[in-house]
Amino acid sequence: MSALFYSFVCFFLILTALVASEIKDILSAVISLSVFSVLLAIAFVALQAPDVALTQAVISSGLITSLFLVAYSQTQKEGRRENDEE
Amino acid sequence: MNIDITSAIACAFMVVGVFFAMTSALGMIRFPDVYTRIHAGTKALTGGALMTLVGAALYYPAWQVKAKILLIALFFLITNPISSHAIARACYLHGIKPTVSYKDDYGENLNNNGEETER
Amino acid sequence: MSKSCFLRIVTFLLCLALGWQFWKGILALEPTQIIIGPAAHYIESAAEETGATNIVAAILFDYRALDTLGEASVIYTSVCGIAMLFAKSKFKISSTGLSFIVKRGVSFIIPFLLLYAAGIVLMGHISPGGGFQGGAVFATATILFCIVYGSGFEAVMIKPKTKELIESSGALMFVLIGFVGLWTGAGFLANIAAGYPKGEVGRFLSGGSIPLLNIAVGMKVSAGLSTIFYSMIKLLEFEVTKHPGVKNK
Numbered sequence: 141m142s143a144l145f146y147s148f149v150c151f152f153l154i155l156t157a158l159v160a161s162e163i164k165d166i167l168s169a170v171i172s173l174s175v176f177s178v179l180l181a182i183a184f185v186a187l188q189a190p191d192v193a194l195t196q197a198v199i200s201s202g203l204i205t206s207l208f209l210v211a212y213s214q215t216q217k218e219g220r221r222e223n224d225e226e
Numbered sequence: 227m228n229i230d231i232t233s234a235i236a237c238a239f240m241v242v243g244v245f246f247a248m249t250s251a252l253g254m255i256r257f258p259d260v261y262t263r264i265h266a267g268t269k270a271l272t273g274g275a276l277m278t279l280v281g282a283a284l285y286y287p288a289w290q291v292k293a294k295i296l297l298i299a300l301f302f303l304i305t306n307p308i309s310s311h312a313i314a315r316a317c318y319l320h321g322i323k324p325t326v327s328y329k330d331d332y333g334e335n336l337n338n339n340g341e342e343t344e345r
Numbered sequence: 346m347s348k349s350c351f352l353r354i355v356t357f358l359l360c361l362a363l364g365w366q367f368w369k370g371i372l373a374l375e376p377t378q379i380i381i382g383p384a385a386h387y388i389e390s391a392a393e394e395t396g397a398t399n400i401v402a403a404i405l406f407d408y409r410a411l412d413t414l415g416e417a418s419v420i421y422t423s424v425c426g427i428a429m430l431f432a433k434s435k436f437k438i439s440s441t442g443l444s445f446i447v448k449r450g451v452s453f454i455i456p457f458l459l460l461y462a463a464g465i466v467l468m469g470h471i472s473p474g475g476g477f478q479g480g481a482v483f484a485t486a487t488i489l490f491c492i493v494y495g496s497g498f499e500a501v502m503i504k505p506k507t508k509e510l511i512e513s514s515g516a517l518m519f520v521l522i523g524f525v526g527l528w529t530g531a532g533f534l535a536n537i538a539a540g541y542p543k544g545e546v547g548r549f550l551s552g553g554s555i556p557l558l559n560i561a562v563g564m565k566v567s568a569g570l571s572t573i574f575y576s577m578i579k580l581l582e583f584e585v586t587k588h589p590g591v592k593n594k
Contacts, residue, residue, distance in 0.1 A: 143372075144420060146371075150368075154364070158496060166455055170506075187371075189373075189404075190473035191399075191401045191473045191474065191475065191478070192589060194465075194478045195477060195478050195481065197482050198478060198481040198485060202481075202485045203481065203484065203488070203570060203574070205575065206492075206574065207573070207574065210574070210577050210578055213576070223524060244455055276543055294517070301454075301457075304450065304453065304454065305450070305454060308447055308450040310444065311444070311446055311447065312444070312447050315443070
């Protein structure tokens with residue numbers, strides 16, 4: 141693949157990884173991680189490795205994101221009850 | 227000459243599709259409310275992705291590749307509106323109201339019946 | 346705050362240095378005319394020796410099948426650990442899932458999703474894919490089922506005991522296929538030398554024991570990942586009686 145396309149994907153990889161590690165809101169970080177994994181799958185296709193790209197796309201952007209969200213929904217913000225039904 | 231015209235039409239389709247996808251991203255940033263953002267994310271994005279896929283299907287001469295790409299387009303056409311509907315319904319049930327609303331049919335239905343009528 | 350700022354700057358410079366080395370390594374990959382080492386032997390003779398067109402599948406399940414057994418046992422151990430961690434939580438009342446439109450729409454999609462997963466698993470020796478990828482897609486279909494219809498419905502359709510049975514029998518099948526090689530005197534997890542039919546290269550029925558190993562790994566991975574998600578979502582289900590955005594009578 142051309143170096144321009146590859147550097148474009150790499151730039152966005154770096155950007156989303158920085159956002160995922162530096163942002164304070166956990167939900168935005170999880171979604172940024174999911175975008176990172178989709179871009180990584182595209183980079184694997186550009187490097188001619190279809191098996192790894194298939195594994196990365198299915199597991200990291202489908203399963204890992206949903207497991208993170210299930211774990212996140214169990215947490216509470218500090219000083220406030222989660223299920224306020226009123 | 228025939229192949230040149232086909233690839234030119236395919237490139238035109240892809241350019242228009244990319245334009246729609248870019249306006250969808252712009253709309254997601256600039257719209258004021260979550261419901262209008264979902265509108266931008268569904269209608270413009272589905273149309274743009276479909277046109278890009280149709281352009282890609284026109285570009286390759288083999289019929290197996292065309293059939294696979296059109297199947298992907300059909301799958302995307304079915305699942306994107308369903309997921310946007312699920313998000314919008316979850317937003318309403320969580321308590322987010324639109325910025326300006328004139329008539330709320332869904333809220334009246336829930337209030338009158340106490341729960342959803344169709345399961 | 347100066348200590349944490351200093352540490353962040355050091356981390357950033359370290360990431361930059363590693364990224365630069367990575368970029369140099371990727372650019373060095375471009376000219377691939379000359380291949381030396383074991384890769385040359387694999388590329389030249391994988392199709393004739395194993396009968397599989399997909400070289401990655403031939404390496405994973407024939408040349409280095411023992412490493413694949415270790416990887417599968419790592420997945421099995423993690424599934425056992427997570428199921429044991431969440432075992433004490435009792436099953437609460439299950440939710441009723443999403444709305445009618447989503448249920449009808451997803452019920453149209455799910456058979457094709459399962460067909461796609463089965464295709465990836467069974468054609469692992471011809472096209473890119475294999476047991477791990479197909480098993481992950483199966484587990485994604487089960488997770489979709491669980492989210493849209495509620496976990497109670499999913500527990501009735503596919504009982505947790507059935508998932509345990511599928512996972513354990515997948516692991517056992519892998520080891521038993523290897524034992525056939527030991528029994529005929531060719532070594533553990535041997536492929537053609539143990540008597541598995543090689544077939545013609547490129548056909549569906551080819552590759553010796555590679556499709557059987559793909560099916561075993563697919564069974565194990567799909568049941569394992571589905572059990573992980575199911576045991577984590579059991580905690581979440583609650584009965585939705587009041588919606589906070591709607592005024593009730």
